[in-house]
Amino acid sequence: MQGDTTASDRPCDPRCFLNSAGGQDEGNTGHGAVDFPVAVVLPAAGCGERMGLTTPKQFCTFLNRPLISYTIESFEKISWIKTIVVVVAKESHELMLHIVKTFRHTKVKVVEGGTSRHRSIFNGLQVLTESTEGSSLPRPKVVIIHDAVRPFVEEDFLLKITLAAKEQGAVGAIRPLVSTVIATTSESYLDHSLERAKYRASEMPQGFLFDIIHQAYQLCSEFDFEFGTECLHLALQYSGTNAKLIEGPPTLWKVTYKRDLAAAESVIKETLSLSACLISGTMAETVELASKVQKNLAAHDMAVDVFSCAKEYKELLLSKTRNFIQITVGGGRLSDIAELIKLLEETNHALLYPVVIIWVHLYMSEEQSHRQKPDELTPIMDLAVKAKQGNILLYGIQVIHSKVPELWEKSAERLSELTAALIRDRNPAFTGQLLQA
Amino acid sequence: MQGDTTASDRPCDPRCFLNSAGGQDEGNTGHGAVDFPVAVVLPAAGCGERMGLTTPKQFCTFLNRPLISYTIESFEKISWIKTIVVVVAKESHELMLHIVKTFRHTKVKVVEGGTSRHRSIFNGLQVLTESTEGSSLPRPKVVIIHDAVRPFVEEDFLLKITLAAKEQGAVGAIRPLVSTVIATTSESYLDHSLERAKYRASEMPQGFLFDIIHQAYQLCSEFDFEFGTECLHLALQYSGTNAKLIEGPPTLWKVTYKRDLAAAESVIKETLSLSACLISGTMAETVELASKVQKNLAAHDMAVDVFSCAKEYKELLLSKTRNFIQITVGGGRLSDIAELIKLLEETNHALLYPVVIIWVHLYMSEEQSHRQKPDELTPIMDLAVKAKQGNILLYGIQVIHSKVPELWEKSAERLSELTAALIRDRNPAFTGQLLQA
Incomplete structure (x- = not known):
């Protein structure tokens, strides 16, 4: 037939x-x-x-x-x-x-x-x-x-x-x-x-x-x-x-x-999910996490380019990807993300396809994390609401660093799975959320 | 052509x-x-x-x-x-x-x-x-x-x-x-x-x-x-x-x-998203929230039946829906959700189609909320991991009650939007997460 x-x-x-x-x-x-x-x-x-x-x-x-x-x-x-x-x-x-x-x-x-x-x-x-x-x-x-x-x-x-x-x-x-x-x-x-x-x-x-x-x-x-x-x-x-x-x-x-x-x-969506830029920072733990995520996402058919810093503007600009992952320690600085959003807006990078930014908060210990206190949550939600108007979808994910290798590996896997799902789905309803890896 | x-x-x-x-x-x-x-x-x-x-x-x-x-x-x-x-x-x-x-x-x-x-x-x-x-x-x-x-x-x-x-x-x-x-x-x-x-x-x-x-x-x-x-x-x-x-x-x-x-x-997915059961509890605020959600989801073409209590087993069993929303005050009792999961498992309700459970935590004030403390988060994630093995997808959403009618209305809208997106997507990657409405 x-x-x-x-x-x-x-x-x-x-x-x-x-x-x-x-x-x-x-x-x-x-x-x-x-x-x-x-x-x-x-x-x-x-x-x-x-x-x-x-x-x-x-x-x-x-x-x-x-x-x-x-x-x-x-x-x-x-x-x-x-x-x-x-x-x-x-x-x-x-x-x-x-x-x-x-x-x-x-x-x-x-x-x-x-x-x-x-x-x-x-x-x-x-x-x-x-x-x-x-x-x-x-x-x-x-x-x-x-x-x-x-x-x-x-x-x-x-x-x-x-x-x-x-x-x-x-x-x-x-x-x-x-x-x-x-x-x-x-x-x-x-x-x-x-x-x-x-x-x-x-x-x-x-x-x-x-x-x-x-x-x-x-x-x-x-x-x-x-x-x-x-x-x-x-x-x-x-x-x-x-x-x-x-x-x-x-x-x-x-x-x-x-x-x-x-x-x-x-x-x-499948085509948009083939690549991503990851901004790792320079700390040993964030670099290590970046490398784990890069490896895990390869299994999701996503090629991840790792940059040590968002300031490598030129390379980001030349990049064809519509997906950005930024790893920061602790709450990180909102201004880093705001700057990335500004760059993407100035270059019209989200004109034709929604751009995803995943802001990864790495906490160095369980105690330090005090995760998602109301006073921390509001700024990312506000930034996400504003970014969404420019077709940029901002999501947060929290990860806790563990000294136990298996737990650390497992966190990196969960982070990768969430990242892949957020990038794949590009769901505007979940922007501004801070997920737990 | x-x-x-x-x-x-x-x-x-x-x-x-x-x-x-x-x-x-x-x-x-x-x-x-x-x-x-x-x-x-x-x-x-x-x-x-x-x-x-x-x-x-x-x-x-x-x-x-x-x-x-x-x-x-x-x-x-x-x-x-x-x-x-x-x-x-x-x-x-x-x-x-x-x-x-x-x-x-x-x-x-x-x-x-x-x-x-x-x-x-x-x-x-x-x-x-x-x-x-x-x-x-x-x-x-x-x-x-x-x-x-x-x-x-x-x-x-x-x-x-x-x-x-x-x-x-x-x-x-x-x-x-x-x-x-x-x-x-x-x-x-x-x-x-x-x-x-x-x-x-x-x-x-x-x-x-x-x-x-x-x-x-x-x-x-x-x-x-x-x-x-x-x-x-x-x-x-x-x-x-x-x-x-x-x-x-x-x-x-x-x-x-x-x-x-x-x-x-x-x-x-579209067909599975046409209906839901909402278990409202009996408190004035949860009943009010249920009614708002019911109205909002109607605009998403989702017909929501409201029950005051999960104990109305018979009606839940007769229901053809694969979507359940349970509103509890504060952290609520994990056992309520565990019971619902057990009921669904016993009746093979998730055998052919994944069932979604959305657990809504209503906090009566901003101060009371202490949202998503690590000690609160782990049990829902654990329960979600277990439920997922039985094709049941458990998600959490936190809502803060506001005495200001506009804010309260807006929270209900965000809750409805998140609920509709979770039900529509049925994404297993996000189970166990506690989202913010």
């Missing part, structure tokens, strides 16, 4: 969508190969009634950001993609402009859609033919059409689509069929099953020479505007271009149902 | 799969209509290489239980289904027997599979023709064939399938096509797209008169045994029975990729 691919549904390079805090990447694969203008059209005017939600699915939010912003980010960070036209319903226009502003998308043009998917795409293409005032934007050579609700499209695959579009005029992503496809009689009986090997599911993205798809839409009949399902079909029918089909990765999946939002969130 | 259905992907009655702690339901819809023996065959011999995981997907675990056990539960709780034959690979036989024992599945027979899906199904059917010693099991009239990795199948739909199978001899679930299906040329160009209205995706479950599908397999060619994809097709080819097709709900979806496990977990 299943297509037989062994590919994973994770991004190939899981950090690919965390490249930067919001701008372009530094131009890696493909930049050299794509020496012509490429634009993207993202139809996002659908109402998403299938979700069982009132919000259209492209505007559903997880980790404080609407789905469509993740999709835009996937394109925006690719240096050779110059323009992203997002086509929205009239009633979502303001919302979309707000999203563009909030998440500082710089390549996006927002356009109002038509009464069907094809009319919306055509509106998007039309914008690319107009020379906007003050814009030196060239008419694109290749245009990529994608779905707003397939957030995990990757540069490698977009490069393949783009180059093939330039060569062939039209190109579409395909996937093996997930279910057997059957033909039904008018009385809902089985007529026959299709031979799986001959058929594929047509997916997004699709790429076109701009002139080919633009011409197809200009010639397109009213019927096709209203009921046509495939841009590939229009390119064939109206521009005589037979599309090349390229098998895409499972990461192209489409967020369709409410459960898919949970799946998308889990993919992002 | 999408089939157009407005149905949700949630179970119609979201509590339907929480009917009981492990046994049958009390026989509701359909019991009267199904007065003939019905058996189920669950082929589960696949290796699941598509997941990107080493464990076959049917044995992947979430909330402490393998996926296949959720699927078994969906059938086992239906009174008119008498036997569930699970067909597994030889190397998974021991594991499957262990799962049956651990989760006390009572209707399951475990059988070893063949070298293909069809051989495995045939093995499952063969078992149903043998009169087992000591078993008075009649040869089934109708057999339902399902996938082990579609855990959310519901009684209503199974009833439809079963009755139609008895009428028509063969019946299959269908769904609208998710993607446009295209025919490709041998050089990977677009040949044509299929007209969506004429085609459907063939899904599971399928139902058959036992004799029809058994005969089909007995006559089945080696080629079909090896490469055939559809039981419906075999019924047509070898028994001359043209299957009736019934549109199924989106809940029939199949766990295929790793992300689908996260989606399945989120569906279960």
Whole structure:
């Protein structure tokens, strides 16, 4: 009953969508190969009634950001993609402009859609033919059409689509069929099953020479505007271009149902949990604890870089991670954490993904600990409330140093387990809490 | 690019799969209509290489239980289904027997599979023709064939399938096509797209008169045994029975990729979070707090039943909820919580789903609180560690009563937010912690 691919549904390079805090990447694969203008059209005017939600699915939010912003980010960070036209319903226009502003998308043009998917795409293409005032934007050579609700499209695959579009005029992503496809009689009986090997599911993205798809839409009949399902079909029918089909990765999946939002969130959370920066301080015990945590978190698939001091600003800034662990002795100094928060805020490090800070309080003895007295607790809670407004999630964990090696080891394990859970979950409800390791 | 259905992907009655702690339901819809023996065959011999995981997907675990056990539960709780034959690979036989024992599945027979899906199904059917010693099991009239990795199948739909199978001899679930299906040329160009209205995706479950599908397999060619994809097709080819097709709900979806496990977990967690029992005590302040929490959690779609005392055992036992909130004044008595845990353990309430207990400590004044002194903390952590072994997740939350109405209201809100998050997440890493509301 299943297509037989062994590919994973994770991004190939899981950090690919965390490249930067919001701008372009530094131009890696493909930049050299794509020496012509490429634009993207993202139809996002659908109402998403299938979700069982009132919000259209492209505007559903997880980790404080609407789905469509993740999709835009996937394109925006690719240096050779110059323009992203997002086509929205009239009633979502303001919302979309707000999203563009909030998440500082710089390549996006927002356009109002038509009464069907094809009319919306055509509106998007039309914008690319107009020379906007003050814009030196060239008419694109290749245009990529994608779905707003397939957030995990990757540069490698977009490069393949783009180059093939330039060569062939039209190109579409395909996937093996997930279910057997059957033909039904008018009385809902089985007529026959299709031979799986001959058929594929047509997916997004699709790429076109701009002139080919633009011409197809200009010639397109009213019927096709209203009921046509495939841009590939229009390119064939109206521009005589037979599309090349390229098998895409499972990461192209489409967020369709409410459960898919949970799946998308889990993919992002997993990716965000692959690395962390740990600021150890210089005391023997904190350095030792840092080393234990580093080792334990490796077993959770988290690569931890250890820095001796938060002042190594430059390295922290260069770091792609969204997770910071700071170990201090006793209550530590609130100002150290406040400084880290300030740094992260100044560099917009939490603009697109929530940043986790875990403040570890190491007490050198059970007696010394007087853990979590009210007068100690309030400042971390206050700081956490403030940080949360900037998408920074601050949690505290208390650890007691033991001279008994087994107990000390066990504390480090519990600390690591709590740390991994806090980073993995990114739950805003628990910020400002001081947990016990 | 999408089939157009407005149905949700949630179970119609979201509590339907929480009917009981492990046994049958009390026989509701359909019991009267199904007065003939019905058996189920669950082929589960696949290796699941598509997941990107080493464990076959049917044995992947979430909330402490393998996926296949959720699927078994969906059938086992239906009174008119008498036997569930699970067909597994030889190397998974021991594991499957262990799962049956651990989760006390009572209707399951475990059988070893063949070298293909069809051989495995045939093995499952063969078992149903043998009169087992000591078993008075009649040869089934109708057999339902399902996938082990579609855990959310519901009684209503199974009833439809079963009755139609008895009428028509063969019946299959269908769904609208998710993607446009295209025919490709041998050089990977677009040949044509299929007209969506004429085609459907063939899904599971399928139902058959036992004799029809058994005969089909007995006559089945080696080629079909090896490469055939559809039981419906075999019924047509070898028994001359043209299957009736019934549109199924989106809940029939199949766990295929790793992300689908996260989606399945989120569906279960959401369902588990729909209700809670709150044990308020009888003091004016605790009763008031209970009422505030009840109101706040309603906004989180959680229906909270308030009991004045945990001694109302009978009502707690009858309750279907897996979430308990107990409010005590000050440190409270650990024995109250220990008693609740004991009750839940004795009734196997946490056998299939983790149970959450939130122990709320209400302090009557800031001064009185001396919150979370080490000597107070250890017992709840110890109790939590022990409870966790029985799949019971114990968390603590401290609240300070304030005479200032706004502060008191705010504390109740924070308590509700923490409670909702703990219940929703069911994170074992945070058990034994004492959070601050």
